Amino acid sequence: MPDPTPEELKTAILPRLRDELDALRSASVQTAADRRPVELDQQSVGRLSRMDAMQQQAMAAAQETRRLGRARALEAAIRRLDAGEFGWCDDCGEFIGMRRSSSSRP
Template sequence: MTDPTDAELAARYRPRLEAERDTLVAASQDTADARKPVELDQSQQGRLSRQDALQSQAMAAAIETRRHGRLRAIAAALARIDAGDFGWCEDCGDFIGQPRLDVDPCAMRCVSCAS
């Protein structure tokens, strides 16, 4: 079996990466209010309600941190597509393999080098 061309890889994975990027950006915009600082006014909220609000804010911030990490990985994968380096192991230079790229198109290493 021959390795796919750069154009074939780009045609297969660019739309998927761009769609995931757009979904993550939209989710980030939709959850912006959940990450805002919690008002600690005791006249408006009880202690347990404030604790719940702080916990929810912390969880939203952690999700946003993971979301930004994934967005960086997607940007790097799209840059590799543009450079013609997509799908090739960063360490050994071999083709990563479509099954691995199908699972995660942001993968930068083949299974051998990743383990």
């Protein structure tokens, strides 16, 4: 089977990349409150509750860091698609193939 053209790759993959990027951006907006600093008002929140809130805030921040990394990777893939460079190995210059490049992430 011949290698797909850059336009065929773009048509096949670009909508999926954009959908995932949109979902990441939406999740980032929806979880912004979870990443806000924890209030240290001892009058309304006990020490253990505050520690739990701080742990949850740290986990939300770590998740956002992973989300931003994936978003950067998707944006880079979209730029490569636009430039006609998507699907080619950076090391050897060989075409990677549709089966590998179009597989979904777990």
